Amino acid sequence: xxxxxxxxxxxxxxxxxxxxxxxxxxxxxxxxxxxxxxxxxxxxxxxxxxxxxxxxxxxxxxxxxxxxxxxxxxxxxxxxxxxxxxxxxxxxxxxxxxxxxxxxxxxxxxxxxxxxxxxxxxxxxxxxxxxxxxxxxxxxxxxxxxxxxxxxxxxxxxxxxxxxxxxxxxxxxxxxxxxxxxxxxxxxxxxxxxxxxxxxxxxxxxxxxxxxxxxxxxxxxxxxxxxxxxxxxxxxxxxxxxxxxxxxxxxxxxxxxxxxxxxxxxxxxxxxxxxxxxxxxxxxxxxxxxxxxxxxxxxxxxxxxxxxxxxxxxxxxxxxxxxxxxxxxxxxxxxxxxxxxxxxxxxxxxxxxxxxxxxxxxxxxxxxxxxxxxxxxxxxxxxxxxxxxxxxxxxxxxxxxxxxxxxxxxxxxxxxxxxxxxxxxxxxxxxxxxxxxxxxxxxxxxxxxxxxxxxxxxxxxxx
Amino acid sequence: xxxxxxxxxxxxxxxxxxxxxxxxxxxxxxxxxxxxxxxxxxxxxxxxxxxxxxxxxxxxxxxxxxxxxxxxxxxxxxxxxxxxxxxxxxxxxxxxxxxxxxxxxxxxxxxxxxxxxxxxxxxxxxxxxxxxxxxxxxxxxxxxxxxxxxxxxxxxxxxxxxxxxxxxxxxxxxxxxxxxxxxxxxxxxxxxxxxxx
Numbered sequence: 001x002x003x004x005x006x007x008x009x010x011x012x013x014x015x016x017x018x019x020x021x022x023x024x025x026x027x028x029x030x031x032x033x034x035x036x037x038x039x040x041x042x043x044x045x046x047x048x049x050x051x052x053x054x055x056x057x058x059x060x061x062x063x064x065x066x067x068x069x070x071x072x073x074x075x076x077x078x079x080x081x082x083x084x085x086x087x088x089x090x091x092x093x094x095x096x097x098x099x100x101x102x103x104x105x106x107x108x109x110x111x112x113x114x115x116x117x118x119x120x121x122x123x124x125x126x127x128x129x130x131x132x133x134x135x136x137x138x139x140x141x142x143x144x145x146x147x148x149x150x151x152x153x154x155x156x157x158x159x160x161x162x163x164x165x166x167x168x169x170x171x172x173x174x175x176x177x178x179x180x181x182x183x184x185x186x187x188x189x190x191x192x193x194x195x196x197x198x199x200x201x202x203x204x205x206x207x208x209x210x211x212x213x214x215x216x217x218x219x220x221x222x223x224x225x226x227x228x229x230x231x232x233x234x235x236x237x238x239x240x241x242x243x244x245x246x247x248x249x250x251x252x253x254x255x256x257x258x259x260x261x262x263x264x265x266x267x268x269x270x271x272x273x274x275x276x277x278x279x280x281x282x283x284x285x286x287x288x289x290x291x292x293x294x295x296x297x298x299x300x301x302x303x304x305x306x307x308x309x310x311x312x313x314x315x316x317x318x319x320x321x322x323x324x325x326x327x328x329x330x331x332x333x334x335x336x337x338x339x340x341x342x343x344x345x346x347x348x349x350x351x352x353x354x355x356x357x358x359x360x361x362x363x364x365x366x367x368x369x370x371x372x373x374x375x376x377x378x379x380x381x382x383x384x385x386x387x388x389x390x391x392x393x394x395x396x397x398x399x400x401x402x403x404x405x406x407x408x409x410x411x412x413x414x415x416x417x418x419x420x421x422x423x424x425x426x427x428x429x430x431x432x433x434x435x436x437x438x439x440x441x442x443x444x445x446x447x448x449x450x451x452x453x454x455x456x457x458x459x460x461x462x463x
Numbered sequence: 464x465x466x467x468x469x470x471x472x473x474x475x476x477x478x479x480x481x482x483x484x485x486x487x488x489x490x491x492x493x494x495x496x497x498x499x500x501x502x503x504x505x506x507x508x509x510x511x512x513x514x515x516x517x518x519x520x521x522x523x524x525x526x527x528x529x530x531x532x533x534x535x536x537x538x539x540x541x542x543x544x545x546x547x548x549x550x551x552x553x554x555x556x557x558x559x560x561x562x563x564x565x566x567x568x569x570x571x572x573x574x575x576x577x578x579x580x581x582x583x584x585x586x587x588x589x590x591x592x593x594x595x596x597x598x599x600x601x602x603x604x605x606x607x608x609x610x611x612x613x614x615x616x617x618x619x620x621x622x623x624x625x626x627x628x629x630x631x632x633x634x635x636x637x638x639x640x641x642x643x644x645x646x647x648x649x650x651x652x653x654x655x656x657x658x659x660x
């Protein structure tokens with residue numbers, strides 16, 4: 001029997017396999033940031049261990065960094081210490097670091113692909129659950145905890161149990177105004193936040209093949225919100241074109257390309273589970289609750305928990321509506337928004353900014369809200385400025401910020417106030433995620449932009 | 464890592480599903496560079512509610528968290544495991560754990576035990592009726608016992624052995640350093656490197 005794409009990559013990275021033990025898997029690229037690495041470096045020092053492959057490791061500052069006044073010292077002393085700790089650790093262990101203010105700085109999952117370090121067939125890890133983003137290139141990429149960060153630093157490998165495989169087939173053509181964010185939100189609503197647990201998801205079908213690299217990254221990024229540690233998409237001409245010319249594109253292009261072209265699921269391979277989705281039927285999707293599975297088409301109403309049969313789900317929906325201060329039956333489009341956040345490793349790339357700018361171009365955002373535009377990396381910011389997108393956002397009344405994770409997780413000063421409600425292009429609508437007491441609706445960049453203009457959850461079709 | 468063989472203590476019922484790691488410990492607590500002292504951040508938003516289970520006197524001494532399905536979803540932050548441990552939890556019981564959280568817990572020595580939904584419901588009922596019910600989590604025999612009830616749980620032999628012996632995972636892998644070196648020698652030259660040589 002043939003192999004799936006994920007199985008091929010796994011198989012090619014087995015350093016050691018023994019009965020009754022996890023496989024020892026070689027890691028091709030280890031991405032590091034300030035939040036989940038300090039304790040790992042401490043562990044190395046305590047045990048007197050070295051970093052085995054600094055040449056397969058790269059660090060950036062993103063989670064904790066401010067998006068304004070980046071030329072000044074970081075105001076919060078605890079944040080500053082964490083950033084300084086990363087700088088000291090990278091210096092001590094010889095790891096390449098892109099610091100705040102560096103032109104290559106940015107969100108770790110935006111930086112890897114734009115440098116060309118993310119390539120098909122690789123194993124990629126990072127102490128961050130959205131490492132799944134890199135699966136869009138046909139790489140096996142997943143988030144790890146700090147103990148595993150230390151393990152990879154010391155050994156360049158991880159002992160891992162073999163995951164099961166799931167295919168999600170998305171056939172058909174997206175309607176105008178519907179984007180890859182809507183595909184993944186619809187998938188999560190369908191299979192649930194635990195639906196992908198234990199699986200690597202392979203996204204397949206004509207609707208996936210038609211997507212740009214950046215749109216594919218949005219889908220793989222949120223695999224973790226469906227419970228899957230990793231999501232993959234078979235590399236194709238779109239992938240190869242994207243990598244070509246990037247700083248770390250292979251010098252021996254032909255050899256790399258020949259290998260990359262072998263990276264697809266064999267026709268006789270079997271997935272453990274298959275799920276089907278029709279792209280023709282998809283509409284702009286938004287979340288109403290406090291987990292990413294609690295989503296509906298924008299044209300729907302806030303659901304009534306009494307109509308949910310599963311008691312645990314009903315209970316969760318009741319709690320969510322209380323937290324979100326929503327009443328069952330309210331049209332989603334009637335929900336007023338205080339803050340629009342455009343950015344994050346899900347939707348902070350140049351295409352996302354272009355899509356949103358095309359909607360707000362020449363218009364003003366609603367005076368009842370603020371809009372934060374946070375490019376995913378310093379390079380994305382520069383590119384956007386070269387295209388004049390910054391001027392479009394600023395003229396519309398939005399704030400144009402520097403790169404970082406920002407309000408996606410509210411670790412830096414970019415936070416929601418208690419009770420404040422956001423339409424956010426990020427990936428998590430958890431209670432308090434964007435600031436204590438903050439309420440989050442996950443949306444696509446197009447919906448974020450239309451919402452900014454109207455003040456209530458909206459799609460460009462409503463304008 | 465401390466060895467884990469058997470633990471007996473009282474349970475804390477957390478009747479919620481989809482408890483994500485942002486709830487277990489919010490991002491603002493992740494700025495620290497230490498591995499301890501995270502107990503103040505544990506469920507910090509929920510603990511501001513006096514009715515929250517951890518604020519109830521009868522559950523203060525609990526060491527076994529009994530949670531709803533899909534515990535530990537979201538962010539990969541191992542701080543969530545540390546916060547639970549720093550607070551005093553030795554084990555978490557649930558019908559389903561998020562992959563990364565479960566991996567982190569087993570690395571750090573917090574035992575995560577998967578039981579069925581009805582078994583979790585029964586434990587909730589028992590510890591809500593009497594918070595002093597002693598629960599034993601027996602890793603050697605793969606059992607959870609309380610009152611007259613004995614439940615079996617599954618855990619792979621390797622993880623069980625590593626936890627019981629309290630072994631350093633990195634040390635175990637480094638025993639195979641020759642295999643790693645051999646693998647590295649055979650890697651294709653077109654794979655990218657981050658440093659210019």
